[in-house]
Amino acid sequence: MASRNQIQRKELGDENPLDKRRRLGAMGRGAGTTGAGRTRQPFAAVNSRQEVTAAVTAPEECPNHEFTKEEVESILNEKPKAKKFDLKAKYEHAADHNKRLKLCVKWFQQCDENHVLDAEKLKNSLESAEKRCTDTELEKKNKEEELNSIISELRDNNASLQDKLSKEVSEKLDAVDRHTSENEARIAAEKSVASLTEELERAQQDIAAANERAASLDNTHKRLQEYILSLQQYNSKLINDLETVRESLKRVEKEKLTIVENLSTLRGHCGSLQEQLTSSRVSQDDAVKQKEALVNEVKCLRGELQLVRDDRERQMSQMQALSAEIAKFKESTGKSLAELDSLTMKSESLEDTCSSQREQIRILELQLAAANEKLKMTDLSASETRIEYLEQKRMVQELQDRLADMENKLIDGENLRKKLHNTILELKGNIRVFCRVRPLLPDDGAATEGAIVSYPTSTESIGRGIDLLQSGQKYPFTFDKVFNHEASQQDVFVEISQLVQSALDGYKVCIFAYGQTGSGKTYTMMGRPEAPEQKGLIPRSLEQIFQSSQSLKAQGWKYKMQASMLEIYNETIRDLLSNNRSVGSDPTRPENAVSGKQYTIKHDANGNTCVSDLTIVDVSSITEISSLLRQAAQSRSVGRTQMNEQSSRSHMVFTLRISGTNESTEQQVQGVLNLIDLAGSERLSKSGATGDRLKETQAINKSLSCLSDVIFSLAKKDDHVPFRNSKLTYLLQPCLGGDSKTLMFVNVSPDPTSVGESLCSLRFAARVNACEIGVPRRQMTLRTADSRLSCG
DSSP, rough: OHHHHHHHHHHHHHHHHHHHHHHHHHHHHHHHHHHSSSOOBBOOOOSSSHHHHHSSSSSTTTOOOOOOOOHHHHHHHHOOHHHOOOOHHHHHHHHHHHHHHHHHHHHHHHHHHHHHHHHHHHHHHHHHHHHHHHHHHHHHHHHHHHHHHHHHEEEEEOOHHHEEEEHHHHHHHHHHHHHHHHHHHHHHHHHHHHHHHHHHHHHHHHHHHHHHHHHHEEEEEEEEHHHHHHHHHHHHHHHHHHHHHHHHHHHHHHHHHHHHHHHHHHHHEEEEHHHHTHHHHHHHHHHHHHHHHHHHHHHHHHHHHHHHHHHHHHHHHHHHHHHHHHHIIIIIIOOOOOHHHHHHHHHHHHHHHHHHHHHHHHHHHHHHHHHHHHHHHHHHHHHHHHHHHHHHHHHHHHHHHHOOOOOOHHHHHHHHHHHHHHHHHHHBOOOEEEEEEOOOOTTTHHHHOOEEEEOSTTTTTTEEEEEEEEEEEEEEOSSSSEEEEOOHHHHHHHHHHHHHHHHHOOOOOEEEEEEEEEHHHHHHBBBOOGGGBBBBHHHHHHHHHHHHHHHHGGTTEEEEEEEEEEEEEETTEETTTOTTTTTTTTTTOOOHHHHHHOOOOOTTTSSOOOETTTEEEEEEEEHHHHHHHHHHHHHOEEEEEESSEEEOEEEEEEEEEEEEEETTTTTEEEEEEEEEEEEOOOOOHHHOOOTTTHHHHHHHHHHHHHHHHHHHHHTTTTTOOOOSSSSHHHHHHHHSSSSSSEEEEEEEOOOGGHHHHHHHHHHHHHHHOOOOOOOOOOOOOSSOOOOOOOOO
16 A cells, blocks of 8 residues: 555645546546546535435446545534433444545545556556657757758858859850940941941032022022011111000009009018007007096096187187177267278188187097007907916917927836836847948948938837838838937937846846947947947947946945956857957967867856956956957957958857845856857858958858857747857847847848848847747855856
């Protein structure tokens, strides 16, 4: 029984005992069903006491029953329901309970025996399957080695055949060019002869025509004399007509001047209206003052009106007195007619003054009414202007508040989108891809051929989409982020700063730049050291790492950092920080042949990578890192080609290994930051590489082709990924197929002559963005680790 229980523990692991019994019950049920030839009924629920008792009273008739977890627990936990002093009922219940327990034990023993037999059968089948698997793996490895050797031979043959083919094609093209030039010269000569004969015939025809024209000219001379006489007559008529036209023109000019004056007055009136509109707030005070002045003027006018009325009444009384006197004089004294005439003249003059004073009074009353109306209009316009001003001020304030809220919401939404996007990518395990387009250079042909790069303006694609135009066809692409030619180095670094920070948290981080030669990879990664605002991602990332490590000291964290830099030149690893290396050394000569060092790439079971004999330098400040970067930049292999003045001829890999310990929490993290500047892909027909440059170009294109093969295998999720085909892919194996956070910059040139290479780069970047490499894993332990740092 003990041996059977041990076998069960080995097969089932650390499962719950009740779960084991349930599984054994299922196996026993299957065996019982096939052996007995009839289905067994499951044991009834304990709650229905009568059914359980009926099933247990005849154990010989139903020897095999299935016991579930609930039934077993109910049997074990069952308590007697008889009265306290009813011993007979307690005895019957105990006998019944013992029978059910015996039945359960027998069922478990039978299940144990069946399980032992099944376990032995499974073990034998597993051993046979493992043997077959090892045999097939050996056969596959042998076939793989044979296929790799065949592939290498075929590639060598292909390279030699391509060289021969290129030479033959160039010779044939030269011959074709010479033949076409000769044909063109012959055709041009024949055309010149034919043109000369045609010109001779035309000259003869011109001579005959000239003779005919001379005869016709004599006739026309006579007709012209007659025609001149008629023209003179017609000219005199035209002079008369011209004078009339000039007079009408003068009238038109006068009308034009009047129209221009009216137009200028209208423009002035329009300007005054605009000024009055803009100065409505200022004119409000003037209107109030004018109102007061008009009120005073109205008072004065009313006083004058009263005076005029008094004067009129006085004159009327005088006139009446004079008329009375005239009547008296006529009646009494009978003065002369002269005095009467004078009096009548005076009375008429007085009547005239009265009528003129009445007219003045009427005019003053009209002016007073107009002034009152103007005052009312001014009050209304001032109140309307004030209300409109307050309404517009309120609307402007509301719009400013809404604009500030929308800007804050936009910033918060953008931060949330970035955070969620990064979280989704980490959960999916995809390689993040950023695209950057360099600015146009003076040597580029965009001015004559037009732009080939455009950016969609839709809400979904803004900042993430790019369109490439080739031969009138548009190719759209979408990445995690797209930087146009106006983006600065700081704008680019802001997007990757959180990824760089993950290295301090204990993650493996890899950032590498890909693209054709001259697309701006080295500028993106290294920048220009002489201009602080143009520093690349590598110096900016290291500055952030050291600044963050200093700020985390307040939380009890202490960090130790080690840096190393290497380059892969012609499939050979070279140490850029080695003291045996000189600036003017021969780049084609392997360094390990000089120093006797063997730089071998090794991966351990935890996914860490190290390169043997590589120089590793302890760094504690950004100044030390800057000096190392300058040393590596001087030692790196660069060369001049027709496509780039200073073209990188190797793949440069910078590695910063970070070890952090927190004494208060006893935590230790190990992170790795890999920053890689890949050499640019190029075509031999454009670069014009020969000699050593030709070998370098072939090695660069071969390693990048191996990188493409790896990406395609990862995208198709093949069982075998060819990481070992190149030193570059084998070094990047933990970044491409492990548990690290990986970001690729694809650099694109806007030069129309490079549209083919740009399209290939964008298509490759789209495949990289679709690859799933696994969820990033944080390297953190609670024990004090060895002082030796793990390699990334």
